[in-house]
Amino acid sequence: MTELTRADCVAFDQDDQLASLRERFALPDGIIYLDGNSLGVLPRATGARLENLIREEWGQSLITGWNKHGWVNLPLHLGARIARLIGADTDEVVVCDSTSLNVFKVLSAAIALRPERRIILSDSGNFPTDLYMAQGLAQLLGRDHRLEIVAPEEVSNRIRDDIAAVMLTEVDYRSGRRHDMAAISAKAKAAGALTIWDLAHSAGAMPVDLNGCGVDFAVGCGYKYLNGGPGAPAFLFVAKRWLDATQQPLYGWFGHMTPFAFETGYRPKTGIERFLVGTPPVLSLAALGCGLDTFDGVDMRQVREKSLALGDLMIRLVEQECPDFGLALASPSNGAGRGSQVSYAHPSGYAVMQALIAHGVIGDFRAPDLMRFGFTPLYVRYQDIWDAVAILRQVLTNEEWRNPAYSRRAAVT
Amino acid sequence: MTELTRADCVAFDQDDQLASLRERFALPDGIIYLDGNSLGVLPRATGARLENLIREEWGQSLITGWNKHGWVNLPLHLGARIARLIGADTDEVVVCDSTSLNVFKVLSAAIALRPERRIILSDSGNFPTDLYMAQGLAQLLGRDHRLEIVAPEEVSNRIRDDIAAVMLTEVDYRSGRRHDMAAISAKAKAAGALTIWDLAHSAGAMPVDLNGCGVDFAVGCGYKYLNGGPGAPAFLFVAKRWLDATQQPLYGWFGHMTPFAFETGYRPKTGIERFLVGTPPVLSLAALGCGLDTFDGVDMRQVREKSLALGDLMIRLVEQECPDFGLALASPSNGAGRGSQVSYAHPSGYAVMQALIAHGVIGDFRAPDLMRFGFTPLYVRYQDIWDAVAILRQVLTNEEWRNPAYSRRAAVT
Numbered sequence: 001m002t003e004l005t006r007a008d009c010v011a012f013d014q015d016d017q018l019a020s021l022r023e024r025f026a027l028p029d030g031i032i033y034l035d036g037n038s039l040g041v042l043p044r045a046t047g048a049r050l051e052n053l054i055r056e057e058w059g060q061s062l063i064t065g066w067n068k069h070g071w072v073n074l075p076l077h078l079g080a081r082i083a084r085l086i087g088a089d090t091d092e093v094v095v096c097d098s099t100s101l102n103v104f105k106v107l108s109a110a111i112a113l114r115p116e117r118r119i120i121l122s123d124s125g126n127f128p129t130d131l132y133m134a135q136g137l138a139q140l141l142g143r144d145h146r147l148e149i150v151a152p153e154e155v156s157n158r159i160r161d162d163i164a165a166v167m168l169t170e171v172d173y174r175s176g177r178r179h180d181m182a183a184i185s186a187k188a189k190a191a192g193a194l195t196i197w198d199l200a201h202s203a204g205a206m207p208v209d210l211n212g213c214g215v216d217f218a219v220g221c222g223y224k225y226l227n228g229g230p231g232a233p234a235f236l237f238v239a240k241r242w243l244d245a246t247q248q249p250l251y252g253w254f255g256h257m258t259p260f261a262f263e264t265g266y267r268p269k270t271g272i273e274r275f276l277v278g279t280p281p282v283l284s285l286a287a288l289g290c291g292l293d294t295f296d297g298v299d300m301r302q303v304r305e306k307s308l309a310l311g312d313l314m315i316r317l318v319e320q321e322c323p324d325f326g327l328a329l330a331s332p333s334n335g336a337g338r339g340s341q342v343s344y345a346h347p348s349g350y351a352v353m354q355a356l357i358a359h360g361v362i363g364d365f366r367a368p369d370l371m372r373f374g375f376t377p378l379y380v381r382y383q384d385i386w387d388a389v390a391i392l393r394q395v396l397t398n399e400e401w402r403n404p405a406y407s408r409r410a411a412v413t
Numbered sequence: 414m415t416e417l418t419r420a421d422c423v424a425f426d427q428d429d430q431l432a433s434l435r436e437r438f439a440l441p442d443g444i445i446y447l448d449g450n451s452l453g454v455l456p457r458a459t460g461a462r463l464e465n466l467i468r469e470e471w472g473q474s475l476i477t478g479w480n481k482h483g484w485v486n487l488p489l490h491l492g493a494r495i496a497r498l499i500g501a502d503t504d505e506v507v508v509c510d511s512t513s514l515n516v517f518k519v520l521s522a523a524i525a526l527r528p529e530r531r532i533i534l535s536d537s538g539n540f541p542t543d544l545y546m547a548q549g550l551a552q553l554l555g556r557d558h559r560l561e562i563v564a565p566e567e568v569s570n571r572i573r574d575d576i577a578a579v580m581l582t583e584v585d586y587r588s589g590r591r592h593d594m595a596a597i598s599a600k601a602k603a604a605g606a607l608t609i610w611d612l613a614h615s616a617g618a619m620p621v622d623l624n625g626c627g628v629d630f631a632v633g634c635g636y637k638y639l640n641g642g643p644g645a646p647a648f649l650f651v652a653k654r655w656l657d658a659t660q661q662p663l664y665g666w667f668g669h670m671t672p673f674a675f676e677t678g679y680r681p682k683t684g685i686e687r688f689l690v691g692t693p694p695v696l697s698l699a700a701l702g703c704g705l706d707t708f709d710g711v712d713m714r715q716v717r718e719k720s721l722a723l724g725d726l727m728i729r730l731v732e733q734e735c736p737d738f739g740l741a742l743a744s745p746s747n748g749a750g751r752g753s754q755v756s757y758a759h760p761s762g763y764a765v766m767q768a769l770i771a772h773g774v775i776g777d778f779r780a781p782d783l784m785r786f787g788f789t790p791l792y793v794r795y796q797d798i799w800d801a802v803a804i805l806r807q808v809l810t811n812e813e814w815r816n817p818a819y820s821r822r823a824a825v826t
Contacts (some may be wrong), residue, residue, distance in 0.1 A: 012645065026468070026472050027472045028472065028475070031475070033475060035475065035476045038476050039471075039475055039478075039479075040477045041475065041528025042467065042468070042471050042472040042475075046467055047464060047467045047468050047472075050463055050464070050467055050696070051460060051463075051464055054455065054459055054463055054642070054700075055439070055455070055460050055461045057462075058452075058455050058642055058643060059439050059441065060441045062441070062444070062446060062448065062452055062454065062455075062775060063448045063451050063452045063775060064770070064775070065452075065643065065775060066452075066643070071643055077492070095510075097510070097514070097691070098665065098690060098692055098694075099664070099692075100663070100665035100666065100690050100691035100692075101510070101663065101690055101691055104663060108514070108553070112745075115444075124677060127666075128666055128669070128672075128675050128676060128677060129665050129666035129669075129691065130668065131677050131678075131679075132664035132665060132666060132668075132679040133664055134662070135664055135678070135679050136662040136663055136664030136679065137662065137664065140521070140553065140554070140662040141553070141554075142554075142556070142557075143555070149677055171721075174675075189794065192520035212617040229467070229471055229695065229696050230471055230478065230484055230692075230694075230695035230696070231692045231693045231694035231695045231697075231698075232483075232696075233694070234691070234696070237823035240495060249549040249550065249552065249553040250513070250514065250517060250546065251545035251546055251548055251549030251551055252511065252514070252542050252545060252546060253540075253541055256541070256542075256545065259541075259719055260780070261780055262541050262587075262779060262780055263541060264537060264544050264562055265540060265543075265548070266545040266548050266549065269459070277511060277513050277514055278510070278511020278512060278513035278542065278644075278647070279511055279512075279513075279636070279643075279644045280644045281511075281643075281644035281645070281646070281694060281697045282642065282644045283463070283642050283643070283644070283645075283696050283697050283700055284644075284694045284696050284697045285644075286695055287467075308824075357477070358603060362475060362476060362477070364476060365711075366675060367673070367674055367675055377578060393607035404546075
């Protein structure tokens with residue numbers, strides 16, 4: 001294969017039809033940000049929107065803002081906008097709470113639909129909080145429900161008629177390996193099991209086709225590819241066929257049929273709003289709205305194409321520039337089997353990543369030894385990949401990662 | 414009793430030792446805001462704080478902000494600041510999720526501590542979402558747990574050794590009636606029942622003495638008297654004696670002993686952090702921090718004194734100025750039995766309140782017929798009470814509430 005140069009990468013950027021989207025973001029100077037799969041970059045519009053929300057809407061309208069400025073509709077309104085990104089209808093998605101809590105809600109709903117079954121099937125590549133929520137729910141139910149965790153490649157074989165729900169994250173947060181959502185969902189359906197997909201590393205990174213795949217339930221994260229800000233609210237999806245047939249056990253007043261009648265007995269709202277619980281967090285919701293604005297007019301197929309091209313470029317450049325430093329590709333080399341990230345194992349992965357960060361290349365580390373590089377096609381350039389790999393080569397060549405300062409663990413890594 | 418004049422009220426303001434606190438808030442012009450018990454006023458510092466958080470911390474530091482700017486510590490840090498306001502130790506309070514969800518957590522923890530008991534006792538004056546959460550939990554458990562709702566004045570008599578948890582809101586959101594937290598908690602303790610107090614209308618409005626009253630669990634709201642903004646995160650309290658003996662079933666990664674080790678099995682953190690679930694909502698938490706700043710150096714006993722003086726003034730002025738319009742005081746006239754609000758029943762209460770709002774006097778309405786006026790001692794003045802009552806008299810004298818525009822219900826009322 002011909003060696004690539006930085007000029008080639010700059011040329012790729014010049015041909016990139018999505019290149020102008022980068023202007024929608026306030027990227028810091030001197031940083032190559034390959035961690036949008038952990039926390040998305042600040043959209044340029046968010047600061048002014050929040051300032052207006054705080055000073056004008058809250059400050060001037062106070063309690064009347066709930067109606068006057070439509071705060072009360074934000075969970076549904078934002079859900080409808082996410083629907084386009086994930087292959088859902090607009091009345092099947094709502095924004096609320098955290099991904100963890102939304103897992104609890106949809107998993108409870110799924111289990112209640114399969115009262116004769118006791119097993120929640122997941123895999124060891126699922127994000128831990130999803131597994132924890134399932135464990136907590138199973139213990140709470142105390143009716144022999146249990147979470148069964150198999151290897152990712154064993155999931156399909158394990159789907160049989162004893163499984164109540166198959167709960168998976170489409171894209172593995174460590175390796176970037178991507179499950180075949182269509183095939184697994186079809187197999188689950190045939191076995192009478194319900195599907196719960198976590199789209200934390202999918203929504204906003206690639207087209208998702210929940211209804212095309214016959215998915216029953218899904219959840220996802222607002223602060224990664226959707227650019228909603230640190231700890232942004234999450235979303236959840238319930239297929240229309242289940243909307244009025246299911247309930248979730250977190251009976252809060254925003255899920256009540258008539259919250260402002262202040263009845264003492266719970267009656268769930270019709271539709272997706274019964275998955276709401278407490279008072280919506282308006283500031284955080286408004287920021288997520290600005291994150292979703294960055295997708296206005298964006299074709300998710302083009303996003304996926306660029307995402308894969310960026311990943312393929314990273315893999316090719318690491319092979320070309322860093323062949324001899326003990327980096328082991330930990331992601332599928334085949335794009336179709338991969339999300340929007342590429343991970344490398346390295347025995348001193350943590351320290352190498354800290355050295356990269358010190359040089360302005362921000363990826364992240366996942367135990368035990370994975371360096372993770374995420375590609376957000378809306379703002380990452382081909383030349384950024386070149387520059388990141390060049391700095392990686394420098395760090396490895398000079399063994400900069402041996403600096404003791406780089407081996408101290410921080411609270412969030 | 415001598416008739417009061419507006420000049421008397423202005424004189425009260427001149428003598429008010431808390432008067433200067435009003436400068437900490439950005440109050441809109443031409444508004445008399447008596448709804449801080451529904452949504453607190455914008456603190457003057459919040460806009461700039463959020464702008465800095467968004468543009469500098471998130472925008473420039475991106476993922477590294479979790480450590481660099483201490484985002485990861487906000488739930489504990491803010492909890493410790495709330496502790497002072499509610500008579501708790503700093504390691505007994507954490508800020509997270511919504512009040513509804515926190516009710517679910519502490520109620521689950523309480524029930525698990527009393528495995529042989531099946532009844533959750535509450536009253537008809539509790540805020541509905543608390544009752545709904547208890548109903549949802551009881552149904553989910555499916556082990557004959559049930560919520561028993563009695564009249565507020567019957568609670569104490571009903572506490573016997575079949576009660577697992579007594580779950581009450583200290584101050585009734587409609588009438589402002591205040592439960593005797595010390596007496597009820599003592600009676601519950603003697604009966605072996607655990608206590609859960611909702612401080613939605615107490616925290617920030619009056620001194621609360623959770624540990625002095627021997628309370629086991631508590632929850633509270635960030636967007637009322639704590640001025641955290643619409644839908645601000647809530648808080649929860651667990652008495653130290655239960656911290657490591659209890660668990661809550663919403664097993665999320667932020668409640669895990671080592672969240673960034675990404676273990677597949679849940680192990681709860683020690684202490685109050687095991688009541689955390691998902692990723693903390695940083696923007697909303699920062700805004701709540703500004704709300705708490707408005708209490709810096711404030712003596713809660715002085716707050717209570719002024720709160721009662723404002724309420725007493727309202728009652729006296731309504732008697733003096735509006736004796737003949739069918740207003741029925743729906744709050745205790747005795748301050749010790751009242752929170753920081755005064756409510757009046759009126760057959761056309763909704764329309765009267767809409768007319769008041771149209772004149773810039775913002776209270777709120779609670780079904781079926783209650784007009785609610787909340788007093789936030791940090792920014793409400795004695796002269797505001799005079800002016801509000803004068804406008805109330807005008808609205809009632811002219812029967813302005815008969816205007817059909819005032820009878821249309823909005824989504825949030």
